[in-house]
Amino acid sequence: MPHESILLVEDDPADVRLIQRAFNKLNSDVTVHRLSNGDDAIAYLAGDSPYDNRAAYPMPSVVLLDIKLPRRSGFEVLEWVRRQASAVRRLPVVMLTSSKFPADINRAYDLGVNSYLAKPQTPSELDQLASEFRLYWLNLNEDPDLHGGPSQRVLL
Amino acid sequence: MPNSLSSTHRNSKQNLRSEDIFRHLISSVTDYAIFVLDPKGNIASWNSGAELLKGYKADEIIGKHLSIFYTAPDLAIDKPGYELRIASEVGRFEDEGWRLRKDGSRFWASVVITRLLDDEGQLLGFGKITRDLTERRASELRHKLLIEGVLDYAIYFMDVNGNVGSWNLGAERLKGYRADEIIGQHFSKFYSVDDRATGLPQQVLKTAEAEGHFEGEGWRYRKDGTRFWASVVVTPLRDEEGTLYGYCKITRDLTERRKLLESLQQHSEELELQVREREQINAELEAFAYSVSHDLRAPLRAIAGFADILKEDYGSQLNAEANDYLGEITGAAARMNSMIQDLMEYGRVARIDIPFAPIQLLSAVDRALVQIERPPDSTLQVEVAPDLTVCAHSVVLVQVIVNLLSNAFKFSQPEGHCEVCVTAEADDKHVRLSVRDNGIGIAPQYRERIWNVFERLHDRDTFAGSGIGLAIVKRAVARMNGSCGLESEVGQGSTFWVQLERVATKGEGKE
Numbered sequence: 001m002p003h004e005s006i007l008l009v010e011d012d013p014a015d016v017r018l019i020q021r022a023f024n025k026l027n028s029d030v031t032v033h034r035l036s037n038g039d040d041a042i043a044y045l046a047g048d049s050p051y052d053n054r055a056a057y058p059m060p061s062v063v064l065l066d067i068k069l070p071r072r073s074g075f076e077v078l079e080w081v082r083r084q085a086s087a088v089r090r091l092p093v094v095m096l097t098s099s100k101f102p103a104d105i106n107r108a109y110d111l112g113v114n115s116y117l118a119k120p121q122t123p124s125e126l127d128q129l130a131s132e133f134r135l136y137w138l139n140l141n142e143d144p145d146l147h148g149g150p151s152q153r154v155l156l
Numbered sequence: 157m158p159n160s161l162s163s164t165h166r167n168s169k170q171n172l173r174s175e176d177i178f179r180h181l182i183s184s185v186t187d188y189a190i191f192v193l194d195p196k197g198n199i200a201s202w203n204s205g206a207e208l209l210k211g212y213k214a215d216e217i218i219g220k221h222l223s224i225f226y227t228a229p230d231l232a233i234d235k236p237g238y239e240l241r242i243a244s245e246v247g248r249f250e251d252e253g254w255r256l257r258k259d260g261s262r263f264w265a266s267v268v269i270t271r272l273l274d275d276e277g278q279l280l281g282f283g284k285i286t287r288d289l290t291e292r293r294a295s296e297l298r299h300k301l302l303i304e305g306v307l308d309y310a311i312y313f314m315d316v317n318g319n320v321g322s323w324n325l326g327a328e329r330l331k332g333y334r335a336d337e338i339i340g341q342h343f344s345k346f347y348s349v350d351d352r353a354t355g356l357p358q359q360v361l362k363t364a365e366a367e368g369h370f371e372g373e374g375w376r377y378r379k380d381g382t383r384f385w386a387s388v389v390v391t392p393l394r395d396e397e398g399t400l401y402g403y404c405k406i407t408r409d410l411t412e413r414r415k416l417l418e419s420l421q422q423h424s425e426e427l428e429l430q431v432r433e434r435e436q437i438n439a440e441l442e443a444f445a446y447s448v449s450h451d452l453r454a455p456l457r458a459i460a461g462f463a464d465i466l467k468e469d470y471g472s473q474l475n476a477e478a479n480d481y482l483g484e485i486t487g488a489a490a491r492m493n494s495m496i497q498d499l500m501e502y503g504r505v506a507r508i509d510i511p512f513a514p515i516q517l518l519s520a521v522d523r524a525l526v527q528i529e530r531p532p533d534s535t536l537q538v539e540v541a542p543d544l545t546v547c548a549h550s551v552v553l554v555q556v557i558v559n560l561l562s563n564a565f566k567f568s569q570p571e572g573h574c575e576v577c578v579t580a581e582a583d584d585k586h587v588r589l590s591v592r593d594n595g596i597g598i599a600p601q602y603r604e605r606i607w608n609v610f611e612r613l614h615d616r617d618t619f620a621g622s623g624i625g626l627a628i629v630k631r632a633v634a635r636m637n638g639s640c641g642l643e644s645e646v647g648q649g650s651t652f653w654v655q656l657e658r659v660a661t662k663g664e665g666k667e
Contacts, residue, residue, distance in 0.1 A: 014458030021465070098454055121457060121493065123464045 004138045005031040007060035009041045009077065010096070011069055018123060019064075019096075022130035030134055033060065038072025041065070042080050045088055059146050062092040062137045067099055067108075075111060082112045090144035092137060189286040192272070195279045197222040197240050209288055211258030222284075225255045227262065243269040243282055252289065264290040310407040313393070316400055318343050318361055330409055332379030343405065346376045348383070364390040364403060373410065385414040446503050449496045456496070460489035498624035502609060505552060505632045512636065514659040515553060517544045517580055517587060524557035530565055534574035544580050546587050546656040552632045553656075557589070559625040560652050564593035567650070582658055590653040597646040607640075629654065 006023070010016050016034055023032050035041050041063070044051040051057040063081075067074040074095060082089050094115040095108050108116050117133075120126045182190050182203050189206035191199055198221050202214035210217075210225065217224075223236040230236070230253070243249040248270055255265040266287040272280040303311050303324050310327035312320055319342055323335035331338075331346060338345070344357035351357070351374070364370035370390040375383045387408045394400055463485040471479060518540045530536065546553070561576065568574035577592045598606060605611050609627040633640045633654050644650035 012454055012458075014461070015454065018458070018461050018465075098450065098457075119457065121460070123461045123468070126461070 004029070005033060005058050005060045006138075007041070007044065007063045008032050008034045008096075009036075009038070009063065009069060009074065010034065010066045011036045012066075015066075015119065018126055019130070022123070022126045023134070025127060026131060026134055028134060030138060031058075033057065037070040038074065038077045041069075041077045042072065045081065045091070059088075060091075061143055062094060062114075062141075064094055064096045064133075067095060067097040067104060075107060078108065078111045078113055087144070087146050091146055092141065092144075094133075094137065187287070189284075191284055193222055193240070193269075193282040193284055195244075195281050197236060197282075200281060206286070209257075209263070209286065210255075216258075227254050227256060230254075239267075239269055240282060243271050244279055247271045252293075255286070263288050264293040308408065310405075312405055314343055314403045314405060316402055318357060318403070321402060327407070330378075330384070330407060331376075337379075346386075346407075348375060348377060351375075360388070360390055361403060365392050365400060368392060376407065384409045385411040442503050446500060449499045449503070452496055453493065456489055456493055460486060460493070463489065495624070498628065499609075501555070502624050502628050502631060505555075505628055505635060512547045512549060514545045514661075515548050515550050516542065517546050517589060518542050520548075520550065520553045521557055521578055521589075523554045524561055527554070527558050528562050528565065531568065531574055534565060534568070534576065537575075537577040540578060540580040540589070541582075543661050544582055544587050545659040545661045547659050548636045548638075548656055552636065556629050556632050556654060557591075559629050560591040560654070563625060563652065564591050564595065564650075567595040568593065569595060585658055586655050587658045588653050588655040590651050592649060592651040594649040597648050597650055598642065598644040599646050603642060603644065606642075626652075 008016065008019060010019065016036075020032055020034070023030055033044075035044060043049075044057060045059075045063075047054065047057075063077075065074040065077060069077070074097070078093055078095075081091055081093060092114045093112075094117060095113055096117050096119060097104070098119045099105075100118055105116050117129065120129055185203055186205045186208055188203075189209040190203045191206050192201040194200050198219055199217050202212070202217055206217075207213060221236075222240070223231060226236055235253075239249045239251065248268070250269075251265075251267045253265060253267070254262045255267075256262050266289045268285045270283040270285075272283055274280050303322075306324055306326045307329055308326060309324075310330040311324045312327050313322040315321055319340055320338050323333070323338055327338075328334055342357075344352050347357050356374075360370050360372070368391075371388070373385065373387050376386040376388075377383050387410045389406045391404045391406075392400055393402045393404055463482055467479070467482050467486070471482070474482070518538075521538060521540055525536075525538075561578070564576045565574060573594075575594045578589070579592070580587055580589045582588070607626050607630045609624055611623050611627070629652075630640055633656070636656055638654055638656040640652070640654045642650055642652045
């Protein structure tokens with residue numbers, strides 16, 4: 001299995017620790033790169049400095065995106081991803097948020113999110129989520145090609 | 157019959173014949189008294205109209221002087237002599253006035269006296285035509301008095317050009333002009349300078365003439381320059397042939413009513429604004445409460461999460477006391493989480509649209525029973541007829557029943573068997589669901605307060621809970637157009653009930 005990485009965009013340090021702990025407990029070679037705001041997430045995905053070294057900052061297989069983020073919200077990051085002319089727009093994005101507002105859920109899907117998950121209340125529920133998330137998104141799910149240049153299909 | 161006229165015109169056979177016809181005509185006319193006077197005023201002829209009107213027969217009256225018909229005051233000023241003199245000088249005299257009948261009663265006479273001259277211009281006498289206008293005068297007088305006496309309406313007549321022709325007391329009172337000041341003036345005087353400049357008064361007359369009616373409201377001006385809000389009706393006046401000869405105008409002062417209407421309108425606008433502001437504030441508060449409770453859960457999740465991890469990863473290395481403290485943290489976090497969850501639910505019940513549907517009450521009770529935890533030594537009795545259907549939102553209704561049931565099981569006697577009974581009774585329009593327990597009961601002074609948010613009657617060691625359950629019940633039931641209440645006796649138990657609108661079921665009446 002090739003090395004897989006997840007980009008976690010989450011500003012709450014406690015949540016970050018809990019999520020990272022849950023993924024660490026899986027004893028797999030999954031790397032979780034963590035960013036704390038929307039601007040950094042876009043810079044990372046665009047390969048802008050300081051994230052221009054793809055060896056150190058690889059293109060993730062999937063993004064775990066919070067909605068309430070400093071500077072730029074999860075919605076704006078998602079919009080930016082889907083708007084790209086490059087293959088980055090195919091990137092699987094999964095919301096991981098404490099919001100269960102129907103308005104938030106619908107908006108995320110309208111913007112083209114691939115899945116929407118609510119943050120679990122307890123560490124054991126989170127462990128289960130991490131395990132099933134890895135199984136689904138990193139093992140079962142077929143990855144799109146994220147490294148191609150601008151494709152023929154142009155999104156208007 | 158002596159007749160000084162007849163001899164002068166008897167020239168030909170033809171004349172004679174037409175004169176005969178003419179005489180017959182006159183003598184048979186009954187609506188007019190027509191007779192001839194000699195130059196001195198003595199009566200020389202008498203027709204049947206005269207007999208009917210004045211009561212004299214021809215042989216009684218011929219030869220008598222005209223003054224026999226006049227009242228004493230008229231005789232005192234020699235009115236008969238005056239009338240004949242004018243008629244002989246001018247050729248004609250017209251008058252209206254009281255005259256007397258044979259029986260002494262009076263009538264209102266319209267009189268025309270015409271001078272009769274021969275071919276040489278010598279006075280032969282007078283022709284007199286009298287008509288009884290008593291009735292018409294009375295009715296005219298009544299109308300005149302009626303119009304003149306009306307104080308609340310200005311009623312006046314205008315000629316075709318809009319010049320004022322009459323003026324009643326109401327007009328004087330309303331507009332401040334006396335009759336002699338305004339009669340003959342154009343009615344545009346009552347309009348503002350601007351209205352006059354744009355030709356509004358002329359437009360009013362034109363509209364009235366074209367449409368047979370003009371009705372409007374607007375500012376009009378009094379003699380002293382002050383204005384009033386006038387309601388105006390203008391009606392064109394036409395004679396029998398349809399020719400316009402003037403207008404009647406009725407004006408009413410609606411200033412007070414307008415003020416009242418304006419202040420009413422202002423009031424209702426202010427009220428509406430207040431309601432809108434309050435609704436907005438409420439909506440903002442709800443959104444704020446939701447967002448705060450939502451955000452509060454994040455650090456709580458961390459507290460509970462790390463406490464769990466600590467216990468899981470290091471529990472074995474900690475002594476009993478440390479483990480106990482960890483348990484306190486976990487327990488407090490769980491309580492706070494359920495409080496926040498209940499708060500959010502409470503806010504949600506107020507905020508969400510609740511679509512109503514017919515719901516079988518018994519199935520809602522069953523779904524609620526699945527969700528609650530019953531103490532092991534409790535008994536539960538459900539007596540709800542399966543045909544009872546209420547108008548409600550199913551999730552909200554189940555939540556209401558869950559809250560009532562969990563309260564019933566929670567507030568049981570410290571020792572003893574917990575018994576809860578769920579019953580339903582209905583009339584045509586409503587269904588009342590009651591949850592009765594044999595618990596600790598509620599003292600009368602607390603029965604209002606317990607429906608409030610975070611209202612608790614007991615410390616947490618005795619009874620757990622967020623203190624929001626009944627507040628949710630109250631709000632949810634109100635949203636479903638229902639009501640709720642309780643009966644209770646301390647030490648005996650409580651009965652909480654909710655009442656909802658009943659929906660008639662199909663099988664009803666057959667079972």
